């Protein structure tokens with residue numbers, strides 16, 4: 062890696078940590094009695110699932126970025142293992158609740174399908190990442206699936222970046238929301254695949 066790409070990668074990672082923390086922190090308000098915005102409030106599956114979704118997803122968003130810090134992973138592997146388990150459990154609970162809520166999204170079948178596929182992808186990538194860790198395939202398959210898992214966790218941040226932009230430029234809310242139900246995660250997965258393709262040879266050479 063040249064020093065320019067390494068500065069870029071560090072800056073990108075710092076932004077990921079910052080935005081994840083901000084969205085996680087902001088989401089906590091819904092656990093303290095604040096009602097979600099109108100289209101989410103109208104979700105017919107909100108009552109049973111919303112608190113679980115927000116609580117679990119907040120944990121996933123907060124812990125996720127730190128799992129990629131090599132110094133922590135190699136220096137204190139016990140911490141990486143326990144925070145990894147907490148991250149995976151949080152994704153599985155948050156994803157199950159997210160899937161249920163996806164089916165009740167008030168903006169119709171396009172957003173329902175977008176959120177439901179996101180939830181299934183989140184569950185699948187996380188479960189696969191956990192399974193690969195249990196099999197000891199740390200430097201390869203485990204990292205690949207966890208990078209995909211976090212790319213999907215980060216959909217929560219992208220949704221909350223895209224939505225205010227569409228509103229600021231005057232696009233109609235419902236149509237924008239339907240597009241964003243897909244746009245908040247499909248490009249993230251593509252970026253994850255680009256990162257994986259670029260770093261795979263280097264990561265294969267590293268110790269687990």
Ligand code: HEM
Pocket residue numbers: 084085088091097098100101102104114115118119121122155156159160162163164165166167168176177179180181183213214215216217
């Ligand atoms: C990545 C998988 C995720 C899926 C499938 C998912 C799914 C959903 C769905 C379906 C809704 C309701 C949308 C509607 O009714 O129109 C929702 C709302 C919400 N989700 Fe998630 N979500 C995910 C990740 C996250 C994460 C990581 C957080 C972070 C804390 C989060 C926090 C929230 C919050 C706060 C709301 C409601 C209020 C708002 O829109 O700000 N979600 N989610």
